[in-house]
Amino acid sequence: MSTNDEFLTADHEYAPNQVVLKLGGSQTNAFNPRRIQVSDLVYILPPKMIYHACDPNAYIDWQDMTLRALRDILQNEIVTYHYGTSEYDYTVGAFQCDCGSKNCVGFFSGFKDMKLALQLHIVGNASEYIRGRWKTQV
Ligand SMILES: [Zn+2]
Numbered sequence: 001m002s003t004n005d006e007f008l009t010a011d012h013e014y015a016p017n018q019v020v021l022k023l024g025g026s027q028t029n030a031f032n033p034r035r036i037q038v039s040d041l042v043y044i045l046p047p048k049m050i051y052h053a054c055d056p057n058a059y060i061d062w063q064d065m066t067l068r069a070l071r072d073i074l075q076n077e078i079v080t081y082h083y084g085t086s087e088y089d090y091t092v093g094a095f096q097c098d099c100g101s102k103n104c105v106g107f108f109s110g111f112k113d114m115k116l117a118l119q120l121h122i123v124g125n126a127s128e129y130i131r132g133r134w135k136t137q138v
Pocket residue numbers: 053054097098099100101103104105106
């Protein structure tokens with residue numbers, strides 16, 4: 001990762017599944033829109049802002065809490081992951097996405113509010129917490 005910017009960019013090229021960033025870091029609370037929800041009551045703060053993308057280039061590996069490349073990432077590319085894989089209820093930071101992707105979530109307020117087809121598209125990279133909540137939703 002690069003350390004000069006406010007948000008995460010790639011400091012060099014990454015191949016698929018390569019670790020881009022170790023998450024973990026400090027804990028925060030549910031009211032911080034920069035949070036990443038790990039479990040029911042645990043929220044962590046990544047060392048840098050990581051942007052959302054509906055077709056992201058990275059994903060969270062929940063086994064070892066790392067951000068890994070989903071595809072090849074070029075040097076200086078903005079590193080993104082899908083917030084729907086970590087935020088079940090994101091009312092606190094809800095936003096409108098206009099990325100134009102065919103998988104675009106549009107107004108995003110959490111995994112719980114996503115269309116089923118889009119949930120199915122990303123659930124493989126979603127946290128245990130989200131997958132647990134999802135089973136009771138559908
Ligand atoms: Zn989008």
